[in-house]
Amino acid sequence: MKKFEFSISGNKYEVELKDVEDNVAHVEVNGTLYNVEIHREVKKSKTPRLVRSEAKVKPGEGNIVRKESVGSQVKAPLPGSIFKILVKEGDAIKKGDVLLIMEAMKMENTVMAEKEGTVKSIRVKTGDNVLQNDILIELD
Template structure:
């Protein structure tokens, strides 16, 4: 946007040029908007204009459906990172303090341990998966 101050026959005008497209300009003179036509030959622009079609979402696209857990105690990711190694598999009996998996976060390996005794009912991640903080990693029954 460009601003100009004009003085015509002793009257002062504050003009703001908002937009110019082809030979049509949108300006504001002393706070009043105007659409004006510029009387000059329209220059051809070498840069093509990008015209896109409207994107129509497919049915069901964009909606995340979370599956409810079948119960049990959830082991959550303590911080964002990636799964380095899964130590326990479904059906394994674990005790409080056993290492269930190792995750890499902030260039360090972190052990994720069981916080109660039980049997691993469900493993929700595999090696190489990226997880966010509080994502469910395993379910212990």
């Protein structure tokens, strides 16, 4: 929360005020945590303090096994329509090559390869409307 530096009897102290709950302040003095009682009128907060119960894990949850993909996919970065396709199946591409141009929000946007590979299949054609994250091209 707040950091302070105090000098008491010639000794220097670095104090960080972590949190204040009711009349107890949680402070860290030179790396050591202390709970300090504050002698003042306790004002009740009008905002309720929300405390969530711990989430219970259901049987089988959290055990998702990811399959390694041999190839990769080029997905639409945003909704739009395919304006021009610059590659064909079987083309070898390098990282940064422009694969296609799509029109979105009245602008032409280039879709580039994120890694090297070979074009396995093209799932769209010129004039197709696509949504964000639609698969456009599959690579090997």
